Amino acid sequence: MSAKVAAALETQARFCTALGAPFTGALCRVLAGTVPPASLTGQRLAQWPGEPMTDALPMRLTGALHWLVRSGHAAALAALYPPVPLPDDAALAAVLAALIAEPASDAFIAAFLGSPPQTNEVGRAGALMPGLLCVAAATGLPLALFELGASAGLNLNMDRFACDLGGIAAGDAASAVKVRPSWQGPPPPAATIRVISRQGVDIAPLDAADDAVAQRLMAFIWADQPDRLSRTEAAIALARQYPPPLAQGDAADWLERQVLLADGAATIVYHSIAFQYFPPVSQARIRAHLGALGAAANPARPLAWLRLEMDDPANPAQPAIRLSLWQGGAVQETLLGHAHAHGTFVQWAGL
Ligand SMILES: C[S@@+](CC[C@H](N)C(=O)[O-])C[C@H]1O[C@@H](n2cnc3c(N)ncnc32)[C@H](O)[C@@H]1O
Structure with missing residues (x-):
């Protein structure tokens, strides 16, 4: 070599x-x-x-x-x-x-060796779910989920995982997918999450129902990490029961075409460790389109942009959890906290 x-x-x-x-x-x-x-x-x-x-x-x-x-x-x-x-x-x-x-x-x-690794990190739901709790608590509305760079879409089912978020239970306590990040800081708000629609996009979506795809996804998890392996295996089984609706395409193209505000629901556009992979022109289009959609939001049709991304110059080692919330008037920008890149821990600051 x-x-x-x-x-x-x-x-x-x-x-x-x-x-x-x-x-x-x-x-x-x-x-x-x-x-x-x-x-x-x-x-x-x-x-x-x-x-x-x-x-x-x-x-x-x-x-x-x-x-x-x-x-x-x-x-x-x-x-x-x-x-x-x-x-x-x-x-x-x-x-x-x-x-x-x-x-x-x-x-x-x-x-x-011919194809690049592609993963879908279920542990990141530990950092995203508390963001959903914040939106549900702030709006009191059911949620319409739109995930950008969703990979196999495993986290489109995060409301069906058994989450323990700093002592706050969320999702389905009976689920085989256990998400329990080690928690620092105050707990997130206890709110009811009701997902009324969910869909995602990826430039190379993975079909978790395909055995070869699922085995490849599992193979890229380090063999030393039994929790990641068992969580992903359980999330793949869940995705076979509740297939996440996934489209193939560029995140910006899809967002502009697919995401509309709906009365009586909080629209949540979210992504984790994905934005850095989108072309700069797509990143700019996503920001601009969310700004335009947000300008049309009101308390009956709010818009949230939730993300877990490596975008905090003050803390370059850990992804930041950020929320932009439009409910009419000025956007509310919040740095909700930071997390381990695989969701092992969450350092929560909250709203
Ligand atoms: C590091 S993975 C993260 C996947 C998932 N969000 C997670 O947290 O496990 C980044 C994902 O972004 C997708 N991606 C890259 N460029 C994209 C684009 N222009 N539009 C949509 N998805 C894209 C990749 O195919 C990959 O699935």
Whole structure:
């Protein structure tokens, strides 16, 4: 592999270990010295045309391995995966080398590298649901949800998750999807959430009902993170029961076409870790269109823009939870708090 790819694997190894995923870190570290240059995987890595970190190449590799393990195609490697104790690098290297030496596994991994990782982080509902509670409390109205950059749309079902938000229960307590971020600050308002419509858009929407798509989604979750794995698995099962209506397209095109205010409902446009991926021209169109829609809002047809995005210069390490609320007159802008990028914790400031 090229020095650039090896450096990317070493960097990713340090990130994963620092972020509490030591096994995925060890995989990256060991892969940097293990992939045989003559294998299909080795050749693909050696000839990688782009920037390995920008292309999330290490995550493509660990995703391919996790897919093989989860699907029962890599028994010896599976025996080293969590929850068993972290293996030493030499044991991991021997098993990885044997796996990549098998032509079928090698061909699978090399092909898997071809498409970028796409995830849908259910834990982010822990930061979005309290925003819905704020809108429900402020307006007293049922909610019409519109999600931009929804991926598989798993969070379009967030009102069906069992949420514990700083001691405030929201959603469906009986749900198998448990969302309980570690909470700092005052609790969010206790309000009744009634969703009367929901729809989302993504430039590359994922169909959670498709087994291959669901397995790929699961494979990109780090194997060290059992809570994320079980939450996503449960949310995929829920999405099969209540398929989230998803359109394919650019967020701005869809917003301009699809989002209308309705009397007797609070319209909520929301997104999480998505805005940064929209083209700048789409970002500007989204801001402008929401401003124009907001100007037509009133207490019977309010508009909310809720987002969890890395957009706070004062706190660049954590996504900010922001709410813009139009109920007639001037928009009310609130920094509701910050959260971990996967929703592990919420630092709530509130309205
Ligand atoms: C990091 S993912 C986040 C997905 C989801 N919001 C979540 O929190 O798990 C970003 C998503 O934005 C989508 N995306 C990128 N550009 C887009 C665009 N122009 N319009 C709509 N979706 C877009 C991607 O396909 C991807 O699903």
